[in-house]
Amino acid sequence: MDKTLINLLAIVFLLSACSNERKRGNTLAANVRTYPNPAIVSQAKPIVNVYVENTGSMFGYISTGNDFDRSISSLLTSIRVSGYADSINLFYINSRTFKQNVDIPTFIRGINIHNAQTWAGDLRRTNMCSLLDTVTSKVYDNTISIFVSDCIFSPGRNNDASRFIGAEKDCITMNINQKLKSQNLAFIVYRLLSDFRGEYYDCQNNFTRIDNQRPYFIWIIGKRENIAAFKQKIPTTKIEGQLQNSYTLFKSENNVTYAVQLNPTIGNFERINPTTINRTRRDNDSGKFMFSVGVDFSSLLVDETYLTNPQNYKLSNPNYRIEIIKKQMGNHTHLIRVTTTANIISPTKLTIHLKNRIPNWVDEFSDETCANINSNGMMPKTFGLKQIVNGIYAAYNYNDDILSEIIININQNP
Amino acid sequence: MNMIRNIYSWLNPIYGNELYEYLKGNDCDGVFVGTNHFHTIGLSMLVVTLILLVVYYKVIDHPRFNRWWHWMIFLLLTGVFNLFIGFGYTYSKLNGGVIPACFTHSQVETAQDGSIYGVNGTEILFNSNCWQFGVANAIIAVAFYVVFSFGLKWLSQNCKYSPV
Numbered sequence: 001m002d003k004t005l006i007n008l009l010a011i012v013f014l015l016s017a018c019s020n021e022r023k024r025g026n027t028l029a030a031n032v033r034t035y036p037n038p039a040i041v042s043q044a045k046p047i048v049n050v051y052v053e054n055t056g057s058m059f060g061y062i063s064t065g066n067d068f069d070r071s072i073s074s075l076l077t078s079i080r081v082s083g084y085a086d087s088i089n090l091f092y093i094n095s096r097t098f099k100q101n102v103d104i105p106t107f108i109r110g111i112n113i114h115n116a117q118t119w120a121g122d123l124r125r126t127n128m129c130s131l132l133d134t135v136t137s138k139v140y141d142n143t144i145s146i147f148v149s150d151c152i153f154s155p156g157r158n159n160d161a162s163r164f165i166g167a168e169k170d171c172i173t174m175n176i177n178q179k180l181k182s183q184n185l186a187f188i189v190y191r192l193l194s195d196f197r198g199e200y201y202d203c204q205n206n207f208t209r210i211d212n213q214r215p216y217f218i219w220i221i222g223k224r225e226n227i228a229a230f231k232q233k234i235p236t237t238k239i240e241g242q243l244q245n246s247y248t249l250f251k252s253e254n255n256v257t258y259a260v261q262l263n264p265t266i267g268n269f270e271r272i273n274p275t276t277i278n279r280t281r282r283d284n285d286s287g288k289f290m291f292s293v294g295v296d297f298s299s300l301l302v303d304e305t306y307l308t309n310p311q312n313y314k315l316s317n318p319n320y321r322i323e324i325i326k327k328q329m330g331n332h333t334h335l336i337r338v339t340t341t342a343n344i345i346s347p348t349k350l351t352i353h354l355k356n357r358i359p360n361w362v363d364e365f366s367d368e369t370c371a372n373i374n375s376n377g378m379m380p381k382t383f384g385l386k387q388i389v390n391g392i393y394a395a396y397n398y399n400d401d402i403l404s405e406i407i408i409n410i411n412q413n414p
Numbered sequence: 415m416n417m418i419r420n421i422y423s424w425l426n427p428i429y430g431n432e433l434y435e436y437l438k439g440n441d442c443d444g445v446f447v448g449t450n451h452f453h454t455i456g457l458s459m460l461v462v463t464l465i466l467l468v469v470y471y472k473v474i475d476h477p478r479f480n481r482w483w484h485w486m487i488f489l490l491l492t493g494v495f496n497l498f499i500g501f502g503y504t505y506s507k508l509n510g511g512v513i514p515a516c517f518t519h520s521q522v523e524t525a526q527d528g529s530i531y532g533v534n535g536t537e538i539l540f541n542s543n544c545w546q547f548g549v550a551n552a553i554i555a556v557a558f559y560v561v562f563s564f565g566l567k568w569l570s571q572n573c574k575y576s577p578v
Contacts, residue, residue, distance in 0.1 A: 259443030259444055259445070260444060262431060262432055262516060263516070263520040263538070270426070270431060271440075271444045272444075274444040294442075329442075329516075330516075
């Protein structure tokens with residue numbers, strides 16, 4: 001009987017101890033739960049100031065009914081009908097700024113060569129640092145700036161073009177950096193194409209008459225929350241014409257949430273917690289092991305094409321490769337499929353870094369040589385584009401070159 | 415109770431990872447969000463097993479019922495009862511539609527209200543998984559029956575040497 005009592009007491013004690021352990025375990029699990037970052041999107045309606053550059057180099061774009069006209073018109077119309085803006089103010093900008101007290105259709109109709117040539121201000125040169133400084137200075141908590149420009153530096157005939165754009169880049173960096181100290185700014189740059197019929201001014205202010213497709217740029221500058229709302233309410237599909245490329249610069253806070261999903265998968269594993277998997281076994285038929293990670297990238301103002309390009313990610317283990325799919329699953333916006341064909345799945349802490357890098361198109365469509373516009377491959381390029389983008393990028397003074405970090409423990413404890 | 419959950423986890427290859435994650439009380443991301451179903455099932459399994467042992471060793475406790483195969487009959491009863499407990503519990507959850515789609519389907523989509531639903535034809539959790547869980551529950555119950563027998567048989571006057 002004594003043995004029986006001892007055995008029963010031992011069982012009761014064991015169950016009681018396990019119960020306490022469970023309580024501790026649950027509390028711990030509750031503490032490590034990372035809740036999705038609420039989308040940082042402003043609910044307030046901002047005032048939108050639209051600045052269209054009207055220096056001489058812009059006149060070639062001005063033609064009723066061309067892509068330039070369509071793109072600007074559709075953008076402004078979308079801003080109006082989407083309910084994004086509280087009000088829209090329209091300006092022309094060169095060395096000075098001129099407010100146009102007209103409605104959108106009149107403003108669009110007003111962009112014609114006759115009007116353009118009669119505006120006041122210095123129409124002969126473009127000081128990009130000064131222009132960006134002006135439009136950025138008009139950004140407030142409830143105001144965003146839209147700046148339309150060909151973004152071509154024009155240093156003038158007697159200046160060293162390379163030195164000039166280098167100095168302009170530093171000027172942009174310093175000006176923007178100063179503003180970032182007081183405002184969490186974000187910049188969207190859209191590169192568009194349109195018919196250009198007129199005089200093209202190169203970096204030496206020499207002009208060549210061309211009739212071809214030329215790039216121009218729309219910059220959207222505002223507080224990060226306002227830019228997030230802009231991207232949400234005015235997707236790029238709303239901009240008619242020939243939108244070719246886009247890039248958003250912003251300060252990343254590296255707070256994306258993620259979790260390993262049970263499906264889709266190839267092979268088997270046991271999920272210990274959202275970031276740890278154990279007992280992995282590859283599929284014998286395909287010789288692969290694959291698991292999926294649901295990620296919420298909604299807090300990043302990054303373009304979809306950038307997010308879904310595996311080349312923009314860096315993996316800590318070369319045995320793994322990834323595929324990124326846009327798929328809304330609960331709180332997750334994307335699914336990262338992680339695959340390995342290794343025979344043995346070794347214990348590893350797999351780190352996936354989303355790189356913070358300037359997209360290739362900036363380099364591809366930038367010119368620093370000031371070559372003749374009619375020479376091979378020059379037509380889609382913009383003199384000094386890289387310096388503008390690099391100047392703004394440098395202003396953020398990123399400590400590391402990553403936008404987000406995902407860590408998955410495979411066959412090992414965190 | 416973590417020990418009981420761990421025991422059930424050893425047998426999850428029998429009934430499937432998805433059902434195991436759901437019964438653990440996890441959400442689709444593997445985060446514990448409450449109702450650890452292994453508590454309910456595990457306690458039921460222990461109570462049923464103990465009741466049958468008490469019935470055998472204390473209530474019946476008869477000299478004509480003290481051979482090893484008599485003990486074996488109650489072992490089988492323990493297995494069968496727990497098979498149906500395990501099956502019934504999971505079957506009611508599966509067919510009651512309370513198991514999230516990420517555990518029941520290999521492909522899920524998100525509705526406009528943010529909820530997820532399984533894509534038809536991608537089901538991965540079936541009634542057979544419920545039977546398999548019942549089998550796992552029966553195996554665990556039988557193991558506990560054997561272990562508890564050695565502690566409880568000393569309560570008996572006539573069956574204390576059953577099974578050995």
